Amino acid sequence: MTDRAWYEGIDIEDVEAASVQIRQGSATHPHDWEARAIEQGIVTDAASYHDRLRDASLAAFEADLEALTGTADRALVQLVRTLDATTAAILELRQHIAEAITEASTQEVRAGDLDTLTEELESAGGVLATGLAGLLDGLNDLDREREQLRSTVEQQAMTVAPNLTQLAGPLLAARLIAAAGSLEDLAKLPSSTMQVLGAEGALFAHLRGEAPAPKHGLIFTHPSVRSAPGVDRGRVARALAGKLTIATRIDHYRGELEPTLEAELADRLTEMSGGVRG
Amino acid sequence: MTLPAGIEEVTIGGETRLATEGPPVYGEPTVDGWRVWGAGRSKLAAMIEVGLPVQFDAATMALYLGAGAGTTVSHLADALDRVYAVEFAPRPGRRLLTVAKEREAIIPLLKDARRPETYSHVVESDCGLLVQDLATVDQARIAAAHRPFLADGATVAVSIKARSEDVTAEVSSVFETALEVLDETYDVVEHARLEPYHDDHLGIVARVD
Numbered sequence: 001m002t003d004r005a006w007y008e009g010i011d012i013e014d015v016e017a018a019s020v021q022i023r024q025g026s027a028t029h030p031h032d033w034e035a036r037a038i039e040q041g042i043v044t045d046a047a048s049y050h051d052r053l054r055d056a057s058l059a060a061f062e063a064d065l066e067a068l069t070g071t072a073d074r075a076l077v078q079l080v081r082t083l084d085a086t087t088a089a090i091l092e093l094r095q096h097i098a099e100a101i102t103e104a105s106t107q108e109v110r111a112g113d114l115d116t117l118t119e120e121l122e123s124a125g126g127v128l129a130t131g132l133a134g135l136l137d138g139l140n141d142l143d144r145e146r147e148q149l150r151s152t153v154e155q156q157a158m159t160v161a162p163n164l165t166q167l168a169g170p171l172l173a174a175r176l177i178a179a180a181g182s183l184e185d186l187a188k189l190p191s192s193t194m195q196v197l198g199a200e201g202a203l204f205a206h207l208r209g210e211a212p213a214p215k216h217g218l219i220f221t222h223p224s225v226r227s228a229p230g231v232d233r234g235r236v237a238r239a240l241a242g243k244l245t246i247a248t249r250i251d252h253y254r255g256e257l258e259p260t261l262e263a264e265l266a267d268r269l270t271e272m273s274g275g276v277r278g
Numbered sequence: 279m280t281l282p283a284g285i286e287e288v289t290i291g292g293e294t295r296l297a298t299e300g301p302p303v304y305g306e307p308t309v310d311g312w313r314v315w316g317a318g319r320s321k322l323a324a325m326i327e328v329g330l331p332v333q334f335d336a337a338t339m340a341l342y343l344g345a346g347a348g349t350t351v352s353h354l355a356d357a358l359d360r361v362y363a364v365e366f367a368p369r370p371g372r373r374l375l376t377v378a379k380e381r382e383a384i385i386p387l388l389k390d391a392r393r394p395e396t397y398s399h400v401v402e403s404d405c406g407l408l409v410q411d412l413a414t415v416d417q418a419r420i421a422a423a424h425r426p427f428l429a430d431g432a433t434v435a436v437s438i439k440a441r442s443e444d445v446t447a448e449v450s451s452v453f454e455t456a457l458e459v460l461d462e463t464y465d466v467v468e469h470a471r472l473e474p475y476h477d478d479h480l481g482i483v484a485r486v487d
């Protein structure tokens with residue numbers, strides 16, 4: 001295994017990315033990292049290397065402190081809720097504008113991406129276009145901000161719950177934590193609740209005797225559940241929930257990345273897809 | 279005794295004290311911009327006061343294990359261009375962060391000194407000075423494990439706190455064991471008890487050869 005420097009594979013000026021690597025990276029041995037960075041043209045000289053390193057280490061230290069003192073997950077919960085609210089708001093406005101164009105012109109317009117919508121609006125022309133163009137521009141800006149927010153959420157998820165994030169992906173990890181309320185709350189849930197978390201409506205309907213037990217809540221969005229054949233989804237969701245529960249507990253009680261978990265989940269899933277059904 | 283680079287003696291209240299040049303951090307007295315570096319507050323200062331040959335020049339990069347709230351680190355950072363400061367506890371860490379923000383030389387790392395692989399991707403392999411002040415078990419072994427971070431000829435300044443190793447054992451036998459362990463990896467140059475500044479602490483200076 002070759003050792004990778006804290007600045008490898010990222011833009012050294014990107015303080016957030018560099019701080020994640022300082023926090024989560026490792027190497028079997030130290031090396032002449034500074035000389036390598038200068039040699040590879042990553043920085044121009046020792047002074048700028050020092051500045052980049054210092055900025056990144058200060059950010060990493062601060063994030064580690066947050067994570068250790070338990071305020072990082074509260075920030076994550078609010079960030080992901082805001083992200084989802086922003087996504088919903090953008091979608092609603094997009095749909096509204098598409099309908100507006102459809103109604104005002106003779107063309108059928110669906111709420112595609114913002115670029116298509118902009119083109120449709122331009123081809124519709126007239127007062128409709130002049131009236132709505134600015135709003136679409138604003139929506140475009142908002143969409144860019146949302147991307148920014150999403151990458152912050154993704155990094156924060158890795159900070160708060162590296163193991164859960166590795167297995168579930170950053171957004172699902174964040175949403176699970178938000179649905180439970182905090183990392184600690186999520187860590188205390190039995191795996192059967194993890195499995196249906198986010199499907200509360202369906203769960204309560206079931207408890208009232210009005211519906212069958214829901215097989216999956218938020219974790220239904222995980223690729224392994226979504227791609228499983230219908231009859232297997234319940235089993236896959238159960239297996240996934242079990243692993244996510246273990247991952248969450250390691251995140252809460254130990255806080256360190258456990259590299260074997262990912263392979264274990266993969267094994268379990270192949271075992272299921274290859275195994276006897278029913 | 280020749281003092282290491284960036285460290286001088288100042289006279290204050292008729293007494294000669296060690297000092298470094300920089301903005302004050304924790305309410306220490308200053309003389310013309312030189313901050314008194316009290317041996318009672320710092321194991322490294324005590325090592326210099328009792329005459330141990332702690333040597334480094336201005337171009338040295340230092341690795342400091344057990345940075346605490348940054349008291350000693352702040353003085354080292356006055357003298358040197360880069361100090362990697364490793365500390366794993368959040369509470370002193372918060373104060374260390376404040377100190378680090380005010381001193382360009384400090385690279386703070388919230389890491390466990392028993393797991394050097396978690397910062398090997400950040401710290402250089404040719405540091406000229408290792409300072410260790412960890413109140414924990416296995417102090418000598420931890421210092422030995424940091425050999426890969428050090429250049430040939432580097433200075434190792436370790437403070438061993440007897441009570442952290444084994445509260446029931448004889449202090450002198452704890453120190454002997456520590457010296458033996460260190461001598462397997464480094465060349466132990468000199469050692470001395472840090473009284474009257476710190477009770478039951480041994481200061482050890484070793485070299486990488």
Ligand SMILES: C[S@@+](CC[C@H](N)C(=O)[O-])C[C@H]1O[C@@H](n2cnc3c(N)ncnc32)[C@H](O)[C@@H]1O
Nearest residue numbers: 344345346349350365366367390391411413414
């Ligand atoms: C005696 S205090 C250090 C005081 C500091 N050297 C000074 O002079 O300003 C010892 C520090 O070592 C830290 N420590 C103990 N074990 C550690 C470990 N394994 N990794 C990192 N820091 C550790 C403690 O949290 C504590 O802050």
